[in-house]
Every structure is written in C-alpha cells, then in structure tokens.
Amino acid sequence: MDHQDTPTGKLVRNERRGIWLALAVVLALASTLAMGSDTRRALMSAMGIAIVFAVSWLAQSRMRAARGRDREAVMHDELRRAALARAYRGAFFVMLGVLSAYCLASAVLVFALSAQMLAALTVALGASAFLALFLLFDRD
Amino acid sequence: MRDERLANQLRVARAGRHLTQEALADLIGTTRKSINAIEMQRMVPSTLLALKIARALDTSVEHLFSLVADE
Numbered sequence: 001m002d003h004q005d006t007p008t009g010k011l012v013r014n015e016r017r018g019i020w021l022a023l024a025v026v027l028a029l030a031s032t033l034a035m036g037s038d039t040r041r042a043l044m045s046a047m048g049i050a051i052v053f054a055v056s057w058l059a060q061s062r063m064r065a066a067r068g069r070d071r072e073a074v075m076h077d078e079l080r081r082a083a084l085a086r087a088y089r090g091a092f093f094v095m096l097g098v099l100s101a102y103c104l105a106s107a108v109l110v111f112a113l114s115a116q117m118l119a120a121l122t123v124a125l126g127a128s129a130f131l132a133l134f135l136l137f138d139r140d
Numbered sequence: 141m142r143d144e145r146l147a148n149q150l151r152v153a154r155a156g157r158h159l160t161q162e163a164l165a166d167l168i169g170t171t172r173k174s175i176n177a178i179e180m181q182r183m184v185p186s187t188l189l190a191l192k193i194a195r196a197l198d199t200s201v202e203h204l205f206s207l208v209a210d211e
Contacts, residue, residue, distance in 0.1 A: 006162050008171050072169060079174040079183055140173050 007070040015074070016135065022052045023131040030124035033117070046120040049127050083137035091130035098125055143210035150204055151179045153197045168192040 029048045074080065099122065102111075113121070154164055154175075161175045170189065177183035178193075185193065194201045 006166070006172070008165065009162070012171055012173065069169065073165070073171055076169075077171045077174050078186060078189055079171070079177045082183065138173070140176060 008073045011070055011074045012077075016138070018056065019131055019135055022056050023128060023135070025052050026124060026127045026131065030121070030128060033120055033124060046116075046123050049120075049123055053127070080138055083134055086137045087130050087134035090133040091126050094129040095122060095126045098122075144207045145210045146181070146184050146205055147208045148178065148181065148205045150175075150193065153199055153204055154179075157197055159197075164193070164196060167196040 026049055029052075102118075105111075154161070159167070161172045161179075165172045165175045168189070169192075174183065174185075174189070178185050190201050190205060194204055197204070
C-alpha cells in the first residue's frame with residue numbers, strides 16, 4: 001500500500017500542495033512587483049498576498065473541519081509544529097536581515113523604491129520565506 | 141562538558157513488532173513524517189510522544205532512547 005493513501009497522509013499531502021501553490025502565487029506577485037515601480041501595482045500585489053493568506057486560512061478551516069482523529073494527528077503533529085516555529089523564526093530573521101542590508105546599502109547607493117513598494121516587497125519576502133522554510137523543515 | 145545527543149532504537153523496535161511507520165503513527169495519533177523524522181534522528185520527540193511510542197511498542201522509553209557521546 002502506498003503510505004500516502006492513509007487519511008493523515010492525504011491531509012498532509014493536500015496541505016503541502018496548498019502551501020506550494022501559495023508560494024508560487026506569492027512569488028509570481030513579487031516578481032510582477034519587482035518589474036514595475038508604481039504605487040498601484042505595489043498595493044495590488046500586497047492585496048494579492050493578503051488574499052493568498054486568506055485562502056490558506058480557509059483551507060486550514062477545512063482541515064479543522066476534517067474527521068476528528070486524523071485532523072488531530074496532523075494538526076498536533078510534532079514535526080509540523082516544530083517546522084512552523086522554525087519557519088516563523090527564520091522568516092522573521094530573513095526580513096530583519098534584508099531590511100538591515102537595505103538600510104546599509106541605501107547609505108551608499110540610491111534606490112528608487114517608494115515606501116509602498118518597499119513595504120509590499122517586505123511582505124512578499126516575509127511570506128515567501130515563511131512558506132519556503134515551512135516546506136523545507138516539514139519535508140518527509 | 142562532553143556533548144551528547146539522543147540516539148534511538150525505534151526502527152528496530154518497530155520492525156520487531158512488524159509495524160510500518162504508518163501503522164505506528166496511527167496507533168499513537170501522529171503522522172508518518174514524525175515517526176520517520178525521529179527514526180532518522182532529525183527530530184527529538186517530546187516526552188509525551190516518547191511515552192506514547194514506548195507504550196505502543198510495549199517497551200520502555202529508556203530502551204528506545206539513549207544518550208550517546210557526540211563525535
């Protein structure tokens with residue numbers, strides 16, 4: 001029997017598929033953001049990322065509504081919880097590191113980034129780092 | 141101070157009971173990924189999970205887990 005066909009295996013696989021999709025959408029939005037510099041595009045991208053997270057939250061709600069024992073096994077899985085904690089921490093330090101580097105670099109270089117663009121890029125970076133790190137730490 | 145790490149006999153004990161990783165995970169209410177991560181020594185289980193594993197395999201935590209000197 002394929003081990004992925006167990007109920008918990010299916011839940012885990014669906015969750016990972018959703019996270020891969022969310023990461024792809026966030027990266028696509030971030031790349032469109034990097035291509036232009038107008039404020040409207042920055043706001044649209046930030047909204048897009050917010051939508052991705054809203055959809056992820058809804059998917060989590062579906063997981064919560066799944067059958068009791070399997071859902072409990074996945075939601076309280078120790079590897080998953082450890083991966084979430086490490087991914088949050090990692091994404092936080094990635095954002096701090098990049099913003100610090102930007103601060104230092106802007107002392108010697110001139111960047112043509114608006115405040116909105118910088119904020120949207122930070123959101124995109126933090127979201128991508130979190131999703132990618134979670135996928136990495138929670139891998140099989 | 142000498143560095144130590146957690147080693148385990150989980151794979152051996154599980155095989156001795158003819159249990160797959162999925163079957164053991166199902167018995168203790170976790171996922172196969174966690175069982176695999178513990179066996180591969182990529183994750184240190186909580187006391188609660190270690191006790192559940194020991195109970196499912198009808199053995200003691202000390203038999204499954206031990207401290208070894210880190211090389």
